Amino acid sequence: MGQENKTQTWVSEFILLGLSSDPETQIFLFVLVLTMYLVTLVGNVLILLLIRLDSRFHNPMYFFLSVLSFVDLCYANSFVPQMLALQVSGQKSIPFYSCVFQLYISLALGGSEFFLLGAMAYDRYVAVCHPLHYTVIMHGGLCLGLAAGCLAAGFMNSLMETIITFRLPLCHNVINHFACETLAVLRLACVDISFNKVMVAISGFLVIMLPCFLVLFSYGRIVTAILQIHSAQGRSKAFGTCASHLTVVCMCFGATIFTYLGPQSGSSVEMEKIVALFYALVAPMLNPLIYSLRNKEVMAAFQKVLEKFRDKE
Template identity: 40%
Template structure:
């Protein structure tokens, strides 16, 4: 949906100058969300997203419970995995509850403050997610390429410092542009999205936002490319080390230690590229909303099940817990 100034055939500057005296600044937005042909289809979509939401929460809470309750999972790998689960829980709770509310009567409104907060938290958690994946790839590199020194290198203090660096790096990378968006005035109250994404917000601003958009592109590109470079270098060295292993069993064991993380990396970066690197022509008006579902709904759902179903140690612990529960019930 085009902003008001575009519908009137004006630039943002012309719009502000022509309507400055009578301009009513927005204090609340309307999130259009998804449009459905019938109320029944809308309700089907509501319950599907609600089911995915509960599955995502259950999967990530299961990982957190296992990591914090079982001594066999007290290692740097599972420390980072538990932090990834926390990020996924935050990620899906930032967008999905409001999307579900928007599918109910009278639930499309969101205040300006809540909208800006949602946008800030979305990108804070999103950037943290990419930085954490880079840290996890470094952890896998140390585990495979330097197994004898793993416990010495990846000690508890370093793991905590790395997580602190992840959050601080994400915060400072988006802080300047977030402050700039908070200082803007908004003239159109309609956002053609299911959450407060940056681009729909900037389109509704009363002034020219090219500088903020450029800053967003530069900072996000630096963070994304930096994390991607760390992942690429780590996995290049991992593959080189695996190829040097002579036994097939040894290669399979080494590969299994990083296969789950590699799959999560492919999902995260693939969904991001699919969302933001897209053709400018031949796409429907709702294209952005549909592909944003990959990042906000699908990836947080798949992450915990990839780690639990593909990880042999986690499967063993789950079986042990289920066996204990069955024995206790019989008693």
């Protein structure tokens, strides 16, 4: 045990292997990731500005969407700039405490996003199943409380998982990943990690499955309510208010459940990196696009902003 603790104190930095060791592939991945990152920034900032500037979007649904966009922005910024900088400089090292902080922030924001998707499902349930009482039930205090609760739950879960991960004695400092990620760091441990695997499973259940159950329950009630609407136009309108959120839910929950709760195989390490890149960068990039392209109000507001800029020119 003394030797294990000594080994742990020697780990002052980690080496990130990244997505590929091939120089040409690295250039392609750098351009691809940079492009996706810029689209993520522009898309989410634009969503935030539209919601802030247009009074039509000052309601619970768009409040939660603005919080989701803010979380996505912070999520992408928690590791992508460093990832790009490491690729450009060729320096693959990251200080120990920077790795700890990166893991904590990314886990916290990722967990918060799942709780937010659950809260957004509840908002859609109230809007479809109790439309006459929607503004009374989803008042400002409740919306703020739900958003704050989602963030608090995400950060508390991340704190627990980060502490038990980095308390392990580490025999190696080479992380086979493009960022500091729980499963990748656990593989560096010198000791049995069965307890940590159990805690990851419990954390996954709390952060992923509980919001997922809330989403399933909400949409079960929503589908029942929609089927009771007699007019086809009414059913289409009711479903249209939920389509964007349901698309994002399927995308985010599906990728993460596959990563953390799916079966392990020999190729799981490389698959984890691909799926992690998906839910950490692709999903935040697609979220504003999905909500914009499937929402006539957002597209109209965007066109209005473009017209204002053209008039100024």
